[in-house]
Amino acid sequence: MIALKGITKTFTVNKGAVTALDDVSLTIEKGEIFGIIGRSGAGKSTLIRMINLLERPTSGQVEIEGQDVTKLDKRGLSKLRHRIGMIFQHYNLLKTATVEENVAIPLRLEGLDKRIIRERVDKYLDIVGLTDHRKHYPEQLSGGQKQRVAIARALAHEPDILLSDEATSALDPETTESILDLLLDINRELGLTIFLITHEMEVIERICDRVAVIEAGRIIEEGDVLDVFSDPQHATTRKFLKTNLDVPKEVVEELSTHGTLVNLSFIGHQSEQAVLAQLTKRYGLLPNIIGGGIKKLKGGLVGNLLVHLDGDEGQTDQAVRFLEASGVKVKEVTNHASVLGKLG
Template sequence: MIELKQTSKTYEVNGKKVEAVKDVSLTIEKGEVFGVIGYSGAGKSTLIRCVNLLEKPTSGEVFINGVSLTTLSKQDLQKTRRKIGMIFQGYNLLKTATVYENIAIPLKLEGIDKETIQKRAEKYLEIVGLSDKVNHYPSQLSGGQKQRVAIARALAHEPEILLSDEATSALDPETTEAILELLLKINRELGLTIFLITHELNVVQRICDRVAVMENGRVVEEGKVVDIFTHPQHPTTKRFIGSESAFNLPEALKTEYRKTGKLVSLYFKGSEKSNEPALAMVSRKFDVLPSILAGGIEQLKNETLGKLLVHLRGDKEAYEEAIGYLESEGVIVEEWK
């Protein structure tokens, strides 16, 4: 549905060229939630604005449903943009307009009749849970409620694609979780394709099917969320997801445990095979004594991911046999270096 081909964006700043996006190629399938994560200055915001040509790429192409946006006339581009909704970190609501008017005014400017506007406003305010706030002004709403109005406004155009530009960055954790649940609901019930950018790992973890990691304008890693979480390859990805930092084990303890065995991170996907007591069987089958030091469960979009930090006490041969067994049982094993 969305395809970026060797897309680049260069700015001229004080007589110098700044490459915000460099040769990015991505494909986002219809109905999926695709996330782009990176630190500040990575080029995420510029990239998402290239999708609907709010920023026109310096080079490369952007395709929506197989149509190159860069070749469209101004009029045709405007029609295509109506199928691409967008929500922002700052909400962008009209302060002097009611919740209803914030949704109705853009539709009126689009030439939609009054009856259709009312039906859409009521429908999407109900979806976002704000039917009782229809006559409220933005100043009377919380941050989460303002973002819900912004989402309803974007949905009222009945787009096929929803772009999210750091939409939860200004919200507290509880409100962020509520907005993420709402985006999941929209994705599942309305079938919208969602393309989002964020610097928050939990956003990607909770709602994305696939993710790309950006650094210095380039995509340095891309894949399914579960694969990126369990096997990060690039140093930037490892800084976001690295298992060692997640468990936060003091260096003195690392050194002590390594004297008598190996430290490993074990990942159990929410599948039938990984629900078997694989770790418990290790001590029975092999001359290895496992000790669980830390653990937790992460909820991804469509499955759970269990994580354990384990000390495996035993000689090298027994350790390698135990690791081989765990991997054969569907457990993902990452040895601490």
């Protein structure tokens, strides 16, 4: 549905050129939730603003349903933006307007009939769970409620695409969870394509189908969330996936003197199987879990464990072949530095 083709964006700063996006190409399928994750300054905000042309590319194409929208005239661009809703980190609500007025304002500016405006305000306040707060002002609302108003306002134009620009960054964990649940419901019930940017891996884990990692204006890794989580290829991605294991260097060095340290990745139902227990029964090997855990993603379960396999070389080789045959990805860790690389 959305295709970014060779997008480059260069800004002039202090008479010098700064490249915010460097030859970025992505495809977002209709009805999916696609996430972009990156550090501050990586180019996320510039990238999301390309979709509705709040920022125009220096070079490259932005296609929506096969149409290059960079070639649209002013009228065509206005129609395009009605098909694309957008929510922001800081809500952008009018403080002197009630909840229902904030949702209705863009519809009034569009010149829609009063009956249609009333019906849409009612519909989308109900969807976001704020019908009882319609007469309240923003200062009377919590952060999560303000974001729900912003979401209702974005949906009131009944768009095909919803853009989320760090929409949960200012919220506490519990409120973030409720907003993510709401976005999932909207995606399922309304069939909206959602394109979001974030620096929080928890957001990607919770609701995204696919993810791309951006660094210094370039996409460095992209794929299904399960695949990226189970086998990250880039060091930056591994940093985002940090498991916070605190394994003392002395312990790792001691374990490395006998047996083998391995990093195991489980996907889906494999995370529920007792494959490690089979290693002792089948091969007389003693697996010792040093650390790790299992995460529930939108697409299923993924587990990552650092395991010490205490046995001779023959036993270990057999055990590794068994694990791989069971669908477990096995990477040998030979020293402390590589352990940190796998975990961080």
